[in-house]
């Protein structure tokens with residue numbers, strides 16, 4: 001069943017080829033890790049006798065989804081079945097987002113936000129050694145990697161509370177350059193987080209200049225997604241422009257009630273900027289964000305749901321306001337007691353999320369946090385949720401538009417060759433789903449519930465997930481270098 005020399009045909013399904021073109025009836029022929037032919041239903045290519053037939057009648061057959069925004073760097077090694085992703089139809093994850101990457105940091109005690117990747121896998125000085133570890137673990141999904149600016153800083157700098165000096169910056173550039181040579185897809189930054197906050201446009205754009213000749217992508221978790229969002233957008237755009245690379249704005253949102261409705265403004269500005277430079281967005285389809293516990297995100301207005309706490313693990317799954325009341329303290333004081341930990345912050349307005357999801361420059365990324373005790377439901381549900389809510393229920397996207405944001409557009413943005421598209425010669429990363437049923441089931445109280453309607457997931461020609469068994473039944477993922 002794995003990568004043998006057999007021919008398999010996924011027949012009688014509705015093919016979405018990843019480009020955004022309308023779905024059409026077609027048979028997809030697979031040998032080893034590739035699509036070898038796409039034919040009209042019932043038409044057999046030469047030499048196809050004895051092929052294994054998989055009936056996909058009334059099912060959509062699409063390129064496996066690409067999760068462009070993940071923090072899966074360590075989990076692909078620790079839990080290589082990768083069920084949270086495979087069960088959504090995801091076949092490739094891009095790690096290293098928000099400035100946070102395993103590479104190139106060696107430490108036993110990563111400070112926040114690096115701790116979002118767990119604590120015990122920081123053992124890779126360079127991308128090649130990480131690539132070897134991925135290939136040895138043979139995870140259920142393919143893995144592409146961004147290099148995190150915060151990780152570079154921690155590796156190169158003695159004092160994080162100032163911009164890098166010339167020698168430190170040179171060291172960071174050298175490490176980044178060798179990672180790009182080894183196939184990183186680009187650089188990510190997260191100046192929102194303390195260890196990177198002191199970095200200025202000079203430091204960041206100097207690093208972006210390193211990835212530009214490789215056609216690397218610069219992804220940015222901007223400095224401020226609340227009141228200061230416009231200035232923060234400008235900073236990210238300027239950084240990418242000065243550095244000469246394409247920009248992806250991570251998990252675009254207008255956070256905080258005072259900011260609700262402003263995606264009209266931000267998206268208009270992003271469209272204007274896109275006339276002069278390459279800009280894209282990623283988004284997860286939920287009104288709550290999730291990250292480490294932070295006092296500055298406690299405003300006394302929004303709901304905050306604890307996803308984990310080192311000092312009080314029993315509080316995972318409870319609301320901060322309730323905990324504070326029970327303890328007889330303020331919410332900020334409760335956060336201090338619970339830290340380090342994580343939370344979901346219900347900081348967005350539904351209309352803003354809808355506007356971003358539906359924008360033509362946007363691709364889907366889960367931003368799932370696999371190390372949280374009780375993770376945000378996006379970890380298990382982001383992709384089916386887009387299909388369920390935005391296509392089937394609200395009708396805000398066509399099926400093709402929704403799928404394009406998870407496949408072809410994502411691969412194009414991040415330069416992943418042969419992925420995100422189904423045509424002769426492309427990799428056989430395929431999801432087969434029931435369009436009448438597909439939906440997310442994971443919730444804030446039960447984040448681990450499997451999505452429905454995802455029936456088969458093929459990775460590099462290997463049947464890797466069965467919806468009937470709700471299990472990983474093959475692991476054929478690889479490290480995927482930038483094209």
Ligand code: ZN
Nearest residue numbers: 098221250251
């Ligand atoms: Zn982020």
Ligand code: CU
Nearest residue numbers: 069097098367
């Ligand atoms: Cu993130």
